[in-house]
Amino acid sequence: MxxxxxxxxxRLYLIRRVEETIVDIxxxxxxxxxVHLSLGQEAVAAGVCSALRPEDVVxxxxxxxxxxxxxxxxxxxxxxxxxxxxxGCTKGRGGSMHLADARAGVxxxxxxxxSTIANAAGYAFGLRRxxxxxxxxxxxxxxxxxxxxFSEALNFAALKRLPVLFVCENNSYAIHTHVSRRQxxxxxxxxxxxxxxxxxxVADADVLRIATEAQECVQALRExxxxxxxxxxxxxxxxxxxPGEDWDLGYRSxxxxxxxxxxxxVTRLGEMLEPRERxxxxxxxxGEITAAVAFAEESPFPAASDLQNxxxx
Amino acid sequence: xxxxRSLSQIDAIRxxxxxxxxxxxxxxxxxxxxxxxxxxxxxxxGLAERFGSExxxxxxxxxxxxxxxxxxxxxxxxxxxxxHIRVDFLMLxxxxxxxxxxxxxxxxxxxxxxxxxxxxxxxxxxGQGAQHSQALHSMFMHVPGLKVVAPSTxxxxxxxxxxxxxxxxxxxxxxxxxxxxxxGAVPSGExxxxxxxxxVLRRGGDLTLVGISYMVPECLRAAEWxxxxxxxxxxxxxxxxxxxDVEGINAxxxxxxxxxxxxxxxxxxxxxxxxxxxxCEALGSTRRLAVGRVGFAATPCPTTPALEAVFYASAASIxxxxxxxxxxxxxxxxxxxxxxxxVREFRGPx
Numbered sequence: 001m002x003x004x005x006x007x008x009x010x011r012l013y014l015i016r017r018v019e020e021t022i023v024d025i026x027x028x029x030x031x032x033x034x035v036h037l038s039l040g041q042e043a044v045a046a047g048v049c050s051a052l053r054p055e056d057v058v059x060x061x062x063x064x065x066x067x068x069x070x071x072x073x074x075x076x077x078x079x080x081x082x083x084x085x086x087x088g089c090t091k092g093r094g095g096s097m098h099l100a101d102a103r104a105g106v107x108x109x110x111x112x113x114x115s116t117i118a119n120a121a122g123y124a125f126g127l128r129r130x131x132x133x134x135x136x137x138x139x140x141x142x143x144x145x146x147x148x149x150f151s152e153a154l155n156f157a158a159l160k161r162l163p164v165l166f167v168c169e170n171n172s173y174a175i176h177t178h179v180s181r182r183q184x185x186x187x188x189x190x191x192x193x194x195x196x197x198x199x200x201x202v203a204d205a206d207v208l209r210i211a212t213e214a215q216e217c218v219q220a221l222r223e224x225x226x227x228x229x230x231x232x233x234x235x236x237x238x239x240x241x242x243p244g245e246d247w248d249l250g251y252r253s254x255x256x257x258x259x260x261x262x263x264x265x266v267t268r269l270g271e272m273l274e275p276r277e278r279x280x281x282x283x284x285x286x287g288e289i290t291a292a293v294a295f296a297e298e299s300p301f302p303a304a305s306d307l308q309n310x311x312x313x
Numbered sequence: 314x315x316x317x318r319s320l321s322q323i324d325a326i327r328x329x330x331x332x333x334x335x336x337x338x339x340x341x342x343x344x345x346x347x348x349x350x351x352x353x354x355x356x357x358x359g360l361a362e363r364f365g366s367e368x369x370x371x372x373x374x375x376x377x378x379x380x381x382x383x384x385x386x387x388x389x390x391x392x393x394x395x396x397h398i399r400v401d402f403l404m405l406x407x408x409x410x411x412x413x414x415x416x417x418x419x420x421x422x423x424x425x426x427x428x429x430x431x432x433x434x435x436x437x438x439x440g441q442g443a444q445h446s447q448a449l450h451s452m453f454m455h456v457p458g459l460k461v462v463a464p465s466t467x468x469x470x471x472x473x474x475x476x477x478x479x480x481x482x483x484x485x486x487x488x489x490x491x492x493x494x495x496x497g498a499v500p501s502g503e504x505x506x507x508x509x510x511x512x513v514l515r516r517g518g519d520l521t522l523v524g525i526s527y528m529v530p531e532c533l534r535a536a537e538w539x540x541x542x543x544x545x546x547x548x549x550x551x552x553x554x555x556x557x558d559v560e561g562i563n564a565x566x567x568x569x570x571x572x573x574x575x576x577x578x579x580x581x582x583x584x585x586x587x588x589x590x591x592x593c594e595a596l597g598s599t600r601r602l603a604v605g606r607v608g609f610a611a612t613p614c615p616t617t618p619a620l621e622a623v624f625y626a627s628a629a630s631i632x633x634x635x636x637x638x639x640x641x642x643x644x645x646x647x648x649x650x651x652x653x654x655x656v657r658e659f660r661g662p663x
Contacts, residue, residue: 089422090420091423093419116381117381118377118384118385119413125389129341130389156375
């Protein structure tokens with residue numbers, strides 16, 4: 001499988017521009033809920049999801065805009081969800097932290113760090129039992145690797161040789177706390193290998209290398225060779241929650257971010273495309289985003305009578 | 314023609330599992346020890362041989378992850394039954410049960426139901442102690458999105474478990490091991506019973522006596538004794554605790570004007586409080602009610618039999634409190650109800 005740079009760029013650009021659009025809209029208070037933006041981290045979801053088929057499934061985290069969009073979640077429904085509208089992907093029940101689009105294989109996310117890692121492993125068990133060769137990707141941050149459920153899920157997935165790719169988006173921070181203040185040994189890949197899981201690390205967020213690694217992992221999953229683990233170093237350019245920058249807080253410096261800004265994958269891949277092709281692609285994405293914002297604006301809020309629907313199936 | 318025979322509750326539970334696994338190959342049973350020689354007190358005996366190790370699956374000691382994995386399996390289209398030999402272990406799974414299973418359907422805007430059954434056993438008696446004897450059903454009753462059932466008879470155990478496996482929602486199925494040996498008529502064929510109406514096990518006009526789980530047979534023993542002193546009880550078993558048949562209970566209370574709830578649990582913020590509140594809200598403004606509750610003492614469960622005996626509610630404490638509600642004072646000579654046979658005769662080591 002060769003990487004389609006155009007498709008990867010489309011995902012990168014879409015995620016970047018959707019997030020920037022949310023930043024622009026946020027001061028209007030039309031998005032009345034927390035947002036955990038993926039700005040700076042686009043390459044992980046864009047690279048990994050380029051290796052997936054429509055029938056494959058992703059489980060993300062509350063910082064889930066990137067995985068939702070990269071897997072093909074409906075953009076109109078996402079924007080309407082952020083606006084709290086009845087046409088939102090979860091009808092105004094989930095919001096930014098719980099985007100889901102089952103038809104696109106985007107499973108519900110959780111605001112409780114690490115929770116969906118176990119769900120992803122179980123889903124992989126289910127897929128295999130139902131006799132498909134579809135695979136599951138579990139996205140989580142470095143903080144989730146400190147939760148007990150991470151270790152439990154690695155063990156279970158390895159024990160049952162489940163078709164699940166664990167992807168750690170390591171942005172070095174849990175809210176404002178650096179990984180060096182949380183983990184005694186920052187040797188994640190080594191730790192995972194002790195479970196008998198093949199694991200690798202992409203240290204520079206090179207989206208094409210992430211895509212290649214993911215393709216190899218997914219191929220192994222489809223062949224029933226057991227779970228895989230991929231650690232992708234990345235960098236969060238905005239505050240933990242909210243639209244702003246937070247260099248003024250003092251827990252990290254802008255200098256630390258500079259290498260990541262200089263190697264920005266959206267810029268890099270954009271420059272790899274032929275200018276006219278790039279312009280057409282970007283114009284198409286801009287049109288989709290404009291339409292999605294209009295769709296969200298024009299959609300109705302849910303009726304009060306909708307409050308108690310969907311508690312039970 | 315459905316054959317009626319007498320079955321123990323443990324056999325009724327095994328029959329429900331077996332029949333549902335036979336009927337639907339998406340059903341699977343998992344949990345610590347489900348395929349071991351003791352087979353969850355016998356309730357999974359023979360299933361692994363019949364349905365294979367992928368459908369009757371022992372698990373790592375990872376209640377948190379395995380509950381989450383069951384949720385993932387359910388999302389993918391399987392129908393897992395996750396078994397815990399003690400309810401107490403569910404405390405390790407609360408995040409997945411409360412934050413994920415109960416909310417997935419709602420948070421996803423109806424896209425993602427979670428058809429999951431969690432079978433959890435209350436381990437009263439014989440020195441089980443504070444972490445092996447709790448009954449925590451009210452914790453789950455508190456959370457929208459979960460259904461909770463605590464059957465007391467073999468028939469209701471089979472019918473409720475069958476219903477639970479076919480239902481598309483997460484269901485907490487609470488068993489009491491003192492009830493496992495009770496026998497009763499159970500049809501050999503399909504039998505389903507979901508929430509809707511409580512069981513009326515005895516008719517009477519003086520007092521409504523609601524028993525939960527293992528307190529149901531104790532309420533019946535208490536009602537027998539009360540009848541000998543001229544007090545006739547209406548004994549109800551809600552079976553389903555959430556959703557609860559409040560109307561059914563209140564219909565009886567409207568008749569008797571007195572309500573006593575015997576729970577196999579602590580009273581504080583418990584199922585008994587919910588049932589009493591439901592009666593007071595519906596009937597309290599229109600008539601005078603006498604209400605009472607009996608359950609665990611407000612302490613962790615001790616191990617010594619000397620203290621265990623006073624920790625638990627019993628037919629005797631139920632009968633005394635019922636007598637007080639009706640007559641305004643405790644029975645002068647007490648009530649000569651001893652410990653039930655299943656508790657007296659229980660032997661360990663587990």
